[in-house]
Amino acid sequence: MIIAIDGPAASGKGTMARRLAAHFGLRYLDTGLTYRAVAQALMADGASLDDEQAAERMVRDVDFEAMDRTALSEHAVGEAASRIAVLPGVRTALVEQQRAFAEEPPGAVLDGRDIGTVVCPHALVKLFVTATPEARARRRTEEMAARGGSVTYDDVLADLRRRDERDSTRAVAPLAVAPDAVLLDTTDLDIDAAFRAAVDIVDAAVRSQDRG
Template sequence: MIIAIDGPAAAGKGTLATRLAARLGLPYLDTGLLYRAIGRTMADAGADLDDPEAAGLFARALRPEHLSGDLRGRESGELASRVAVHPPVREALVAFQRDFAARPEGAVLDGRDIGTVICPDADVKLFVTASAEVRARRRTDELAAKGRAVDYERILAEVRERDERDSSRAAAPLKPAPDAVLLDTSALGIDEAFEAAVRIVETAARR
């Protein structure tokens, strides 16, 4: 079974994907880490993140060791969003992601274009979302819990800016696949969202 989970930042798709993979005994790929790693290595090298060809070169040179370290932070997320707009980057990573999904036992992948581009024939497609305000509050609370001074309004502005960038890019824009099931987590806790996702997967498995 291939499960494709898409959605905007801080909607909860990574948590759901991780728990679904564990529940079903499937391998899991957080495809966002690929883009975060490219953005981080480019920034560390002083490269121009807005140069499509340069970004493509870094993408083609991506190695598993580049996926280690702290790639989960807000800064890495912003770097990822900048390089993800470049067609050469997305082209370089398509084969990597499809190979992962083609494992005999299946897989769970989450990202921005899994159900639309990477695995259009996935057995289950989820589009996990939440309002910008809720996602900004989650991100603010997460950073505050780590002892960082954060401003909710600034985080909200960044969330909206990233949504616009991800949704309007020419290459594989963020949008639900026509046959994806929408899961809005705005009013759901982690456990409630997970149980809702499990029900969606079980329903698809019975078809």
Template sequence: MTSSMTIAIDGPAASGKGTLGRRIADYYHLAHLDTGLTYRAVAHMLISKGWPLDDAAHAIEAARLVDLGQLDKHALSAHAVADAASKVAVMPEVRRILVDKQRAFAAQPGGAVLDGRDIGTVVCPDAPVKLYVTASAEVRAMRRLRDIEGRGGSADPAEILSDIQRRDERDMGRADSPLKPAADAHLLDTSEMSIEAAFRAARSIIDGVLAERNEA
């Protein structure tokens, strides 16, 4: 990649945006941030300290303490943390603090790939590449189930689907920074795509933008 490039990737839970974001970052030698982990880190801190999840003052304090360089994906992957994070994420002041940190990450020399729920619309609205990665709720539920079973766990498929639908409703319906595609985002529906096919499609979009920038 010849110049600084910010790539914004948005989409609902289990759409594949995180896996795609890591692949893209590796391929183009860019830093990568799963911004969902920043909200999970706040939730994890609240749970660890025994603070109420609906206490805005404690959530704001936790958001200020979050270090983007110390996000432990394994510790933050628990279902309870993920569910708590979507509750914390509706707090406007928590979002403001974390968005400031995410923007600082995106502004680093060389560029970065950020994935989340509001990257193209709020965090990096001027990003030259915006992808909105989605898939049907049923496909996303099956992916989540395979992931759980792949780690040796088990779950009720109906409960996973219900949980994903609840999270979609919460993410898309919140008043502050709702989940939606940016007006200029490239839509990537991965319902019938392998990760390889999705990666190839994303790479084609990114390479097209790079070619236009190099010609300008």
């Protein structure tokens, strides 16, 4: 079983994806981290972030099972990842590996911005998790403050709106709702309520498949 979860930044899709994977006994992949891993490898090697051939070579060395979320969450790595993510050869190579990961038994939950539309268009379940920019900014501000960060709500909100615009208008694999995705708005839901709603959606899809 493959579950594809897409949505904008700070919508709660990552937390939900991890919980769904644990609940249904599936593997989990944060596809955004795969771009960060390639970017980090390029930086460590001293290669240019515009060197598409070098970046494609790095893709082959990325171990999806060994990615360090803490190290890859650094701001500099995120900025570098946004640069290599627009390189067509890098996207093609990573999508191939992400798809192969998803198809290994018993299946997987993948989250990102183009899972249901590009990476796993035939996923059994497609969720598009969203929330208002204001709700997402509040969550992200609280999350960063809990880690000792000193960001303001207004700065986070402005950054999220910029990211939303960039993600939805980019030429390659823009953020979009797949035609057969189920929209899950978490604006007024806490993580437990959102998770229960997602489980119900997956269970319904499994029952429908079994009847078919």
